[in-house]
Amino acid sequence: MLHEELTRAIIGAAMAVLNELKPGLDEKLYENALTIELRARGHTVEQQREFPVHYRGILIGKLIPDLIVDGKVITDPKNSLRVQ
Template identity: 65%
Template sequence: MTEIIIGSAYAVLNTLKPGLDEKLYERALVIELRKQGLRCQQQKSHDVFYDGQLIGSLIPDLIVEDTVVVDPKVVSNFNDSHIAQMIGYLHITGLGTALLLNFKHAQLGIKRVSN
């Protein structure tokens, strides 16, 4: 699954080129993933509980096939806070894999995070 997602991200980057707004890449990636026959949920809210009480919600950019959290970025480099955010997303969603995809440069940046 991650190979298809990464291939789709390359297609998006090759078409749109680097450095645009993150939301543009997110929307284009959804189109590309759906062309590949994959289900994508965009901006789906997940309730966050502490000690049995609702404390807020978490909204990952994309969840593909109820399996992989995908977060398109336009940043110089991934940092610890990006990775920590993905760990939090995985914990709250109960999923096992996240992909950070960086569209800032001509070469797609990829960071896989596992729970």
């Protein structure tokens, strides 16, 4: 897996956030908490950076990933709550 060590670190930070906040909150709250957690662990994090997307030289929109960690891994934190 590409960037396996970094991916494991991101998953570990995400689990720490989820264990503290618990499921059921708004996605943006998890994103903000994960940003705090990753930075506390020494990572650089960019939130909501915009990338223009072109098709045949024409701008067709923009891509806005939730987080870019250490300039290498894009992550999109989601929370799902299963109700039974």
